[in-house]
Amino acid sequence: MAEGQKTIEIEVLRYHPENDTEPHAQVFEIPFTDDMSVLQGVQYIKDHLDGSLSFRWSCRMAICGSCGMMINGVPSLSCQTFLRDYYPARVRVEALAHFPIERDLVVNMEGFIEKLESIQPYIIPREARTLSEGEYLQTPEQLGAYEQFSSCINCLLCYAACPQFGLNSRFVGPAALALLHRYNADSRDGGKAERMELVNSEDGVFNCTAVGYCSEVCPKHVDPANAVNQNKTNSAIDYFLRFLAPKGGAR
Amino acid sequence: MSKRRPYVRSMDGWWRRNPYFVEYMIHEGTALFVAAYAGILLAGLVRLAEGEAAWNAWLAALKNPWYVGFHLFALAALAYHSFTWFKIMPRTMPPVIVEGQRLPAWVITGGGLAAAVVASLILLGVVWGMVR
Amino acid sequence: MKPTLKRSNAPIFWALFGAGGMLSALIGPMLVFITGLAVPLGLLLPADTMSYAHVLAFARNWAGKAFILAVIALFLWHAAHRIFHSLHDVGVHAGTGAKLVCYGLALVGTVIAAWALLAVGF
Numbered sequence: 001m002a003e004g005q006k007t008i009e010i011e012v013l014r015y016h017p018e019n020d021t022e023p024h025a026q027v028f029e030i031p032f033t034d035d036m037s038v039l040q041g042v043q044y045i046k047d048h049l050d051g052s053l054s055f056r057w058s059c060r061m062a063i064c065g066s067c068g069m070m071i072n073g074v075p076s077l078s079c080q081t082f083l084r085d086y087y088p089a090r091v092r093v094e095a096l097a098h099f100p101i102e103r104d105l106v107v108n109m110e111g112f113i114e115k116l117e118s119i120q121p122y123i124i125p126r127e128a129r130t131l132s133e134g135e136y137l138q139t140p141e142q143l144g145a146y147e148q149f150s151s152c153i154n155c156l157l158c159y160a161a162c163p164q165f166g167l168n169s170r171f172v173g174p175a176a177l178a179l180l181h182r183y184n185a186d187s188r189d190g191g192k193a194e195r196m197e198l199v200n201s202e203d204g205v206f207n208c209t210a211v212g213y214c215s216e217v218c219p220k221h222v223d224p225a226n227a228v229n230q231n232k233t234n235s236a237i238d239y240f241l242r243f244l245a246p247k248g249g250a251r
Numbered sequence: 252m253s254k255r256r257p258y259v260r261s262m263d264g265w266w267r268r269n270p271y272f273v274e275y276m277i278h279e280g281t282a283l284f285v286a287a288y289a290g291i292l293l294a295g296l297v298r299l300a301e302g303e304a305a306w307n308a309w310l311a312a313l314k315n316p317w318y319v320g321f322h323l324f325a326l327a328a329l330a331y332h333s334f335t336w337f338k339i340m341p342r343t344m345p346p347v348i349v350e351g352q353r354l355p356a357w358v359i360t361g362g363g364l365a366a367a368v369v370a371s372l373i374l375l376g377v378v379w380g381m382v383r
Numbered sequence: 384m385k386p387t388l389k390r391s392n393a394p395i396f397w398a399l400f401g402a403g404g405m406l407s408a409l410i411g412p413m414l415v416f417i418t419g420l421a422v423p424l425g426l427l428l429p430a431d432t433m434s435y436a437h438v439l440a441f442a443r444n445w446a447g448k449a450f451i452l453a454v455i456a457l458f459l460w461h462a463a464h465r466i467f468h469s470l471h472d473v474g475v476h477a478g479t480g481a482k483l484v485c486y487g488l489a490l491v492g493t494v495i496a497a498w499a500l501l502a503v504g505f
């Protein structure tokens with residue numbers, strides 16, 4: 001390191017399943033410039049200090065959703081979080097909370113992928129149309145009903161912010177329920193009854209206790225807490241009125 | 252053979268890890284005061300059903316400094332409950348669309364708090380009017 | 384293969400929790416002030432505000448009965464639901480046991496309140 005170069009310490013929670021019985025902290029000192037993201041910090045470690053450090057990243061511009069980490073205990077996109085906001089103090093990075101650690105900063109997201117599949121994240125057409133009938137038209141209001149919930153980048157910060165998911169990993173959780181709502185609220189979609197089975201189930205929305213931190217940490221302003229809680233209302237209405245208007249749904 | 256061994260971290264003490272969670276536990280904790288207050292009212296109601304002497308004994312007990320102290324804390328706890336209830340309401344209720352625009356969060360929170368003030372003043376006024 | 388999903392019966396408790404939460408958020412602080420501070424300490428309100436005659440008349444009136452029952456029962460159900468979830472939050476996963484105690488107490492309180500409101504007469 002050059003003389004007079006400013007440095008900053010990064011404390012990383014390491015875990016290598018082949019050697020370690022449990023995770024442990026390791027501190028690295030790296031050169032600091034005030035345009036460096038936390039992601040660049042851990043990249044410096046991997047490139048110059050310890051090539052065995054594992055973490056995920058791709059776009060470096062807060063859109064791919066792969067670089068989520070706990071930074072000083074807060075779920076954050078590491079490419080969007082800057083070391084200068086902590087300098088000269090030490091910065092602590094750890095794999096996203098509430099997920100099993102696969103290796104170092106990499107979490108196991110198999111459970112989430114299964115949930116993503118279970119919500120049927122695609123439009124199930126309300127009415128079949130042939131190509132010659134043209135496109136499905138939507139008004140700005142109809143678009144507005146779901147647009148915000150379609151901005152999710154699957155970064156999982158909201159799951160790392162959700163204690164109810166941490167306490168019960170079967171809970172479908174914020175992002176998957178927000179995406180589920182995105183399709184249910186789409187005027188072109190007709191799959192609501194099928195998806196409501198999951199919403200109404202014991203793994204569904206009623207695991208949520210309206211902590212609200214998920215929406216706080218979401219980098220895309222999806223407000224997953226709102227999607228979850230709107231569906232508590234939807235689910236409760238269906239629960240009490242299903243005997244009046246029998247039309248499917250979970251038993 | 253796979254060397255995979257995903258490590259699951261403990262959730263012990265999770266509510267101490269983040270100020271946001273500490274606040275959550277505090278506002279959830281207001282329920283203890285809501286329950287205790289409802290219990291006191293319930294005891295009063297039972298005393299009322301038992302007759303005038305029993306009622307007056309309950310009323311006198313409320314003057315006990317312990318009860319007054321409890322009600323001071325309960326007042327603070329319920330006020331905090333009101334505040335936090337309306338603060339999270341923009342997240343918990345379905346969006347309200349006015350003239351094509353989604354009602355902003357502060358309007359919902361502010362509206363809820365204003366409704367609480369109005370309802371409380373009406374309650375005080377009704378009590379006043381009934382006994383005067 | 385899709386696993387069979389069990390429907391949650393939480394909406395019942397959630398609805399009662401919500402109703403009680405809203406009622407206590409709207410008038411809870413003022414109620415505590417009136418019954419717990421203003422009347423016992425002789426502040427603001429007339430000294431006989433909660434005299435036997437006044438309260439009995441209120442509790443014999445249909446609207447009064449409804450109000451008293453709503454306050455006591457909904458406050459209890461609201462608190463029971465929150466406390467049940469907080470127990471889960473702090474790691475007491477007593478499950479059915481905790482559920483029975485929390486919601487059971489709320490139910491018992493509701494029944495006692497209803498009984499007392501009948502017993503005070505009409």
Ligand code: SF4
Pocket residue numbers: 151152153154155156157158159174175178214217218219220221222223224
């Ligand atoms: S809802 Fe927000 S925080 Fe959650 S995965 Fe999607 S973008 Fe990330």
Ligand code: FES
Pocket residue numbers: 057058059060061062063064065066067068077078079080
């Ligand atoms: S690297 Fe793509 S979101 Fe950070």
